[in-house]
Amino acid sequence: MSKKLWGGRFAKGTDPLVEEFTKSIQYDKKLAKYDVLGSLVHIQVLKSAGLLSPKDFTTLNNGLKSILNNIQLGNPIVHNEEDIHTFIQNVLQKSVGPAALKLHTARSRNDQVVFSVKLYCKDMLAEAGVEIIKLEKAFLGLAAKYADVILPGFTHLQHAQPVYLKDYLGAYVEMLKRDNQRLQDIKETISLTMGSGALAGTPVPAAKYSVKIDIPELLEIGVEKISAPANSLDTVSDRDFVIEIISALAILGMHLSRLAEDLVLWASQEFDFVEIDDAFCTGSSLMPQKKNPDVLELVRGNCGRLYGNLVSVLAMMKGLPLAYNRDMQLDKEPLFDSFELVSIELKVLSGLVRTLSFNKAKIEEHLKDESLYATDLVYYLVGKGVAFKEAHTIVGNLVKYSLEHDILIKSLPEKTIRQFSEKLVKQQIVKLFDARVSVKGKRSIKRRN
């Protein structure tokens, strides 16, 4: 009897290079736990459908639970099988004997693999949620610590208007909240079914697949019931959930790349807004003075990899005829990679963000830039009845004058200022060149916290 789950019809063995090329156990071993959990449910279906005797059920149930236990203990998985499903089948066969030959009754690997991957996804999505919340907390802690710090806000990387550092950090919290919502929404939409067979369904009646779950490991992942599929051809050939997840992780990675860019800029000698803790930097083999923000650079660069994973699966799925095609096996490595990459990035960034140290003095210096308050001057004129667009032009001219003559507006004589508009009262406007006044004047935000 062949050690593969198939083989009877074949007159000839598989070419060794083909075995190497087609095997997937080196990565799908990550599905071990989920495959066994699926099998534990499947044998319940078989028993209730009368396709498995109570005795055989008990044998398989015990055998599978023992394998599950071994997996959870971290026992190594040997790589010389075709895939993890074959590996588990063979281990089971060795441990419980002929009963194992009944495990795959009315079941196809196509359906089995989709079930395992969906379980894996639900588990990892929950985990990602936990890590995202930790990073949110790191931001909120930092924001609280520096609650009164105001810094120059940038658009086009040019000084725009003063903003609270806490709002700056809060922008990242907003992004993370959306990321988490997106991931948890996907988790909810992933529905677990059995009974699709290879593509055509199975002889087991649909009702038998409506299993109420009592396996603790499944309940923990939030799986309380499974059911029969609405369309078996769709079920075995659908990878939407994989793409949705990889896409959501790519967006998350994009957010982290923006954070990385901001911090790399802020940690430069020219900005000098922030100091990254030594524990999160590395040095240079040539230049002894270097303290490099490598973690942030890798986070920024890995964004490309998360995009690449998305393209990889999208391109793979393009134009595949129904139903299952082997190409679809290639969804796993990009999926696993995106999950793992994001997971370590969230963890390492939580530590890095928590230990950031802001250079208040240096930031304060940059707030002296008068151009940061130009918009407040406009609002001042609007308050005095000048039409907005006119006010914009008046202040624009005043700024130009100040730059061309290299004199601060504050230092211009009252008379000069009045030339731009009779409504500009020097005594009043000099008070506007103050970051605290500026941020307090912005009353349009409904902060969450």
Next chain:
Amino acid sequence: MSKKLWGGRFAKGTDPLVEEFTKSIQYDKKLAKYDVLGSLVHIQVLKSAGLLSPKDFTTLNNGLKSILNNIQLGNPIVHNEEDIHTFIQNVLQKSVGPAALKLHTARSRNDQVVFSVKLYCKDMLAEAGVEIIKLEKAFLGLAAKYADVILPGFTHLQHAQPVYLKDYLGAYVEMLKRDNQRLQDIKETISLTMGSGALAGTPVPAAKYSVKIDIPELLEIGVEKISAPANSLDTVSDRDFVIEIISALAILGMHLSRLAEDLVLWASQEFDFVEIDDAFCTGSSLMPQKKNPDVLELVRGNCGRLYGNLVSVLAMMKGLPLAYNRDMQLDKEPLFDSFELVSIELKVLSGLVRTLSFNKAKIEEHLKDESLYATDLVYYLVGKGVAFKEAHTIVGNLVKYSLEHDILIKSLPEKTIRQFSEKLVKQQIVKLFDARVSVKGKRSIKRRN
């Protein structure tokens, strides 16, 4: 006074090539309607905040409504302005005079553009939903028309098991249902805010932005209220909603590419399962006999373009520091293009699917392939108490024998069949080589309809 919305500070005019390179009106004119709708809300805020007199409000309101009317009448938009927002500002100024100078009080283009694009998206998402449902109906109509047709189901593009054509078509309905759900979910998460300013908020109190909408065109798009932002830096620099939409449209495009592939295969002389109506085919300039499935090929190929649009925006957003950067203007063309591409594809496919004509006789012929029933033989043996994996091997050997000797299993002598397993009763198994029997034996599907 400059015709641009900015300019006061500049000592020098813009280089003509720069104007050409930076202008966006050639594509953002699609936002005209939404920009005016945003302005109609904005002036309500200004009025209630005391920044606009009732008289000015009325002037602007009438002016804007008249522009809206012109847009809806399809009056052309001239391309020599920088962008659609400037165009509308200038038209308004020409029509209502100085009051127009107050339109942009406490408002930044950054916020204005995001608002317009979000409105556009909500509108287009609703429209896409309508088109998706039409295509679903085309599939369901076709499924009903050919309700009794069974065809060879494929995995790996090899004959697998017989399936109902209606289930095959139903798989596409499932995909479309997910697509629509995904798009409408995004529509719900897009929240409309005002008051972010360029990045720092505005002097208008948050409460003033809680506007209850009574503008018919907005209510039609499903916008009933707007509010102040939770974080203004995030609001002006967030393009998640654009990426989510382009990603969901890419998934939809991928589904359509699979449909296209299936139909291109089925319309080949070798398959000959289906005839595509002449109205949906084109010919060859050289080969007079050709009737080519161009529509389907373009649908398949455009999937690449939808992917490209996604990569375009993802790459553009990577590593951008907060808050707004001009790069973000480049989200629009890919967004518009994906929406429009999917829209015409859905429309043209509805017609194509509705007029498909299946070649029952040819399909029936392919159902004679005995290998389609091998799994049913396995189930037969399992029903007689043979362990699944053993049954799989027995039938595998039987199939191999039949192929090698080039004799149908049906035609093998009872004795020969029994050599593979004593449990194989010829009289019984010959009845299994019947597509109707096969599909009826699959009881695990809980069809929606």
Next chain:
Amino acid sequence: MSKKLWGGRFAKGTDPLVEEFTKSIQYDKKLAKYDVLGSLVHIQVLKSAGLLSPKDFTTLNNGLKSILNNIQLGNPIVHNEEDIHTFIQNVLQKSVGPAALKLHTARSRNDQVVFSVKLYCKDMLAEAGVEIIKLEKAFLGLAAKYADVILPGFTHLQHAQPVYLKDYLGAYVEMLKRDNQRLQDIKETISLTMGSGALAGTPVPAAKYSVKIDIPELLEIGVEKISAPANSLDTVSDRDFVIEIISALAILGMHLSRLAEDLVLWASQEFDFVEIDDAFCTGSSLMPQKKNPDVLELVRGNCGRLYGNLVSVLAMMKGLPLAYNRDMQLDKEPLFDSFELVSIELKVLSGLVRTLSFNKAKIEEHLKDESLYATDLVYYLVGKGVAFKEAHTIVGNLVKYSLEHDILIKSLPEKTIRQFSEKLVKQQIVKLFDARVSVKGKRSIKRRN
């Protein structure tokens, strides 16, 4: 007679939506000139093969030349034909009558289109080369103007070592040189053939296709001869040259995005290394002081679009069976877009680079950062016989001490310095903290200029 190049066999007209969906004239009209040039060659082949009488040849030749003339005069192309090839055929027919019906003898649109696109590419590649060289010159001019300027060189966006500004700018010249080489190499590999027919070749003998070109417009593009194809199936279904070009343009766009990033950073208030000319900046509708580097941001962002175009064509080509499929029509828009985008970027950057104004005083200030010279201290110690890695550690410790005590190394007492290594002679090392000394000490570069 149908106005399409095909149609005879069709019982039914094309659905209007299908016409809209499949037509390409709105973009392939860019091929007008190249299509006519191809036809001018094709009729030479036909004549020499005896498939066209001298009289018909003259008629067609004159008709085509007159069309070519019209195109070069910029006469508008009407959009209501299927594609540019049909348009030209119809114009010709109207102008020269029945002889036009012989134009497509032994010719397929598949072959015709490939020929036209290849011609277009050769023309555009030459043009891109000219623009690249102009940008190189802008860099070299700037480098010459600021030949003596030294600035802090960065790795990881941290101060690393002083470098000449001319070498910094020179790095971009190197990139551009590679870009140009890459593009011109592709130009050389594009070989022009005729005679592939739709996929199977034509009855015209191969030798007849060895045409020596005497059409001035073709000679100008560098086309001196064409020949018969080595494999006709390959010729009509090959789009490698399109992908190679789009890929090379994506790399070029990536280089420009790096330049844009550098200049955006340098133009920030925090760096303040450079001033971008007003003519290449834009302002803000809200903040009157803003002078934003929009051109650079758009160049940076468009890099995403160039990547998207590449993905678009790659994904489109994936898994297409031989030979020609209509999907391939979708190579044109991304190709045209990438060429045009890069073209305007090169032009606008030439102007921007040429007018950059460096802020020598501010740059000089940053050169005071002692850490820039740490590597020179290491080399100093190596020169005194200390092993490199040991020297690296010594200087690392010295830098740490200086930072922790917030004292410049220069200002440390001799005694303190000696504690790190007896070989550190204060009098000697203070001379190392000098940018000119540092750059002159680097003798390993073999500059081109």
Next chain:
Amino acid sequence: MSKKLWGGRFAKGTDPLVEEFTKSIQYDKKLAKYDVLGSLVHIQVLKSAGLLSPKDFTTLNNGLKSILNNIQLGNPIVHNEEDIHTFIQNVLQKSVGPAALKLHTARSRNDQVVFSVKLYCKDMLAEAGVEIIKLEKAFLGLAAKYADVILPGFTHLQHAQPVYLKDYLGAYVEMLKRDNQRLQDIKETISLTMGSGALAGTPVPAAKYSVKIDIPELLEIGVEKISAPANSLDTVSDRDFVIEIISALAILGMHLSRLAEDLVLWASQEFDFVEIDDAFCTGSSLMPQKKNPDVLELVRGNCGRLYGNLVSVLAMMKGLPLAYNRDMQLDKEPLFDSFELVSIELKVLSGLVRTLSFNKAKIEEHLKDESLYATDLVYYLVGKGVAFKEAHTIVGNLVKYSLEHDILIKSLPEKTIRQFSEKLVKQQIVKLFDARVSVKGKRSIKRRN
């Protein structure tokens, strides 16, 4: 002393998660051989520059050669170092003592890594060339074996015209030839330099870097000399060669995906043109009859992965400021992965192609389709003086008539045929419905072989 190549300046150890996140030895160990080869050259430079005594040179040379030997013997590399370069440095230090501390004199990891990767690329490019040629030979062998087989040629996956199978296979040979040319051209353009330092060059004079190579392992890779860089900032921050290679491998992967698609189609029961050897197929765990073309499906699907790798590196490089940034470390995994994927695909396809078995009888049947000869009818009419476009219409009408009346053209009465054109002589045209006649009539191809 720190075990890292840097560390002196740091007050605090690295966070363990950061070590895990930043380490690269798990993949860059593939560079081990190339790193040592680079060091063997580097110490020659140091010696000739007087920075290494003859004794130290000998010590290091012997130490490095012994490490090289160990690597070539396949001795395992332990993963607990930061990267392969640190690993080798530490092994060397353990084996030769203090002399090892001088290895990195005037050398930066930035330069060292680029050198190693370039060497790796040159080696792998040569290897890929060998594998490509093997696959070409497999095609040529197959073409020779079936030299007389003619099959229906397809465009739009519709019967177009008969073509030789050898030309069909030859199209893939053409693609592979272009692929190989592209890869070997890149190999030639990769120039090896030393002396860039971290970004600013080194104190070693440029002339000292003009090393003539006598190390056998380098000569084998085709490296005969190295030289000083023209621009050191460019050298350490240039990854063009990586992108060019990944792009060329993506194009190659695209070609293979097309081959895979063709063979998957041809191996379907509907086409039945070809039988794939059992050794290159796999089976189904549920359906015992299945013989699936998994190898081909994985080749097709991996095309997506090759695209993903390209996007990964392109996106990573976008917008990086000069010079080196740590993001660039992330070029390696996609590069290695693309090389390895293509390598195994080429190998496994060589075996698969060589053992393909064509089903001549079935193919012959499909050649009976009269529509394949419609173009020949057109040429026949053209030969009789009918204008091409007119002939096209006549034959189109004839085909339509034949289809509508479900009668072969061959079987139509002479009279009926003449109604379409007086020039159609039945006796003559019936001879045209012959694949051999058809392919022989195509004289426009100048085959290579």
